[in-house]
Amino acid sequence: MLERVKARAGRNSREGEGSTIRVVALRTGLSLEALRAWERRYGFPKPARRPGSNRRLYSASEVAKLVAITRVLACGYRIGDVVGKSRAELDALAPETEGHAVTVEVGAVTVDRLFELLASDRVAELESHLRHAAVAAGPRRFVTELAHPLAVRVGEAWAAGALAIRHEHLATECLDTQLRHMLAAYQDMRSSPHVLLATLPGEEHTLALKMVALYLAVSGARPRLMGGQTPIRDLAEGARSLEVDAVGLTVTACSDRAATKRALKSLRKALPRRIDLWIGGSGADALGAFVGHEGGAVRVVTSWAQIESAIAERRR
Numbered sequence: 001m002l003e004r005v006k007a008r009a010g011r012n013s014r015e016g017e018g019s020t021i022r023v024v025a026l027r028t029g030l031s032l033e034a035l036r037a038w039e040r041r042y043g044f045p046k047p048a049r050r051p052g053s054n055r056r057l058y059s060a061s062e063v064a065k066l067v068a069i070t071r072v073l074a075c076g077y078r079i080g081d082v083v084g085k086s087r088a089e090l091d092a093l094a095p096e097t098e099g100h101a102v103t104v105e106v107g108a109v110t111v112d113r114l115f116e117l118l119a120s121d122r123v124a125e126l127e128s129h130l131r132h133a134a135v136a137a138g139p140r141r142f143v144t145e146l147a148h149p150l151a152v153r154v155g156e157a158w159a160a161g162a163l164a165i166r167h168e169h170l171a172t173e174c175l176d177t178q179l180r181h182m183l184a185a186y187q188d189m190r191s192s193p194h195v196l197l198a199t200l201p202g203e204e205h206t207l208a209l210k211m212v213a214l215y216l217a218v219s220g221a222r223p224r225l226m227g228g229q230t231p232i233r234d235l236a237e238g239a240r241s242l243e244v245d246a247v248g249l250t251v252t253a254c255s256d257r258a259a260t261k262r263a264l265k266s267l268r269k270a271l272p273r274r275i276d277l278w279i280g281g282s283g284a285d286a287l288g289a290f291v292g293h294e295g296g297a298v299r300v301v302t303s304w305a306q307i308e309s310a311i312a313e314r315r316r
């Protein structure tokens, strides 16, 4: 798979003159916004410009250092702390020989494999596989092809009695940790829309917020996690004080529908019209009748593609 990505990336840049920003994003899994923001903020990478068009061209050594940086970030370091380090220093923090290299075959880490490790209580191996997969697959594919399908699979196995509650809890913790590490790479970004993520009182499913936050970040939006079970008044005050463009909530089918409707109504009323209200999760579709509610809409966003549309529309 990685070979295919590399081959595609190779075709998109002219041999010998450096890699374009899109090629670098493909190779490293970093977003275009992150690459530009790091350049502005830290002076690295500092790509040359193509004569005439002024487009960025990254040298092979810059690309190699960016790959090393993504490896180090996946281990939990912050970009500001590592961007000034040399290749050798970065390799010392997260050596390629330990399998953190992007050349790890994505296919080797499958949802089946992750599930097997969880079911057999091999949690340290599960963590290590998640770390490797994060680097090899990049954040977007990590969320959509591994983290989300694994969570769904764990839920099904738990419901069928094939996994114990401890497995569900362990899976949540491992995914949560890995997602937070990956999110750290984006925390200095000032991109838009700015989205405040939380759950309503009574809703414990906060893991989805971390997946959505990472997806928003790689799609060029700016997530702000506020956490679970936030009282309506605090959510509305937070949204105003932080000057966000949207409030995003996870609502699962576990939540009490009538109470959730009431809570959404009060929240919508308490939010200024200019702030969007987005809801996702397995209980969101059933609340769809709310769309168009006076005082501003409540938008149902229940797929990765719909998240992209919500971002695009908000920007317009």
Ligand code: B12
Residues within 6 Å of the ligand: 148, 151, 152, 153, 154, 155, 156, 159, 168, 169, 172, 197, 202, 203, 204, 205, 206, 207, 208, 209, 211, 212, 247, 248, 249, 250, 251, 252, 253, 254, 255, 278, 279, 280, 281, 282, 301, 302, 303, 304, 307
């Ligand atoms: C982990 C988990 C838990 C953990 C949560 C820990 C945590 N910190 O999050 C714990 C153990 C606490 C838990 C508890 C319960 N859980 Co639970 N849980 C799950 C599990 C396995 C994963 C949830 C998850 O993170 N999914 C990942 C998200 C990203 O996936 P998604 O919801 O499909 O989201 C998509 C979109 O909707 C969108 N989206 C989601 N949120 C948002 C938000 C925004 C802003 C946007 C834009 C988009 C968006 O993004 C995704 C894009 O495709 C699910 C299984 C599943 N299928 O999800 C069960 C599941 C949701 N739980 C379930 C149940 C039954 C429960 C309990 C009632 C169990 C019990 N008897 O106690 C309690 C209820 C607790 C409560 N009051 O809220 C059931 C719900 C069944 C139903 N009726 O639909 C599920 C489906 C498991 C199952 N197969 O039966 N759970």
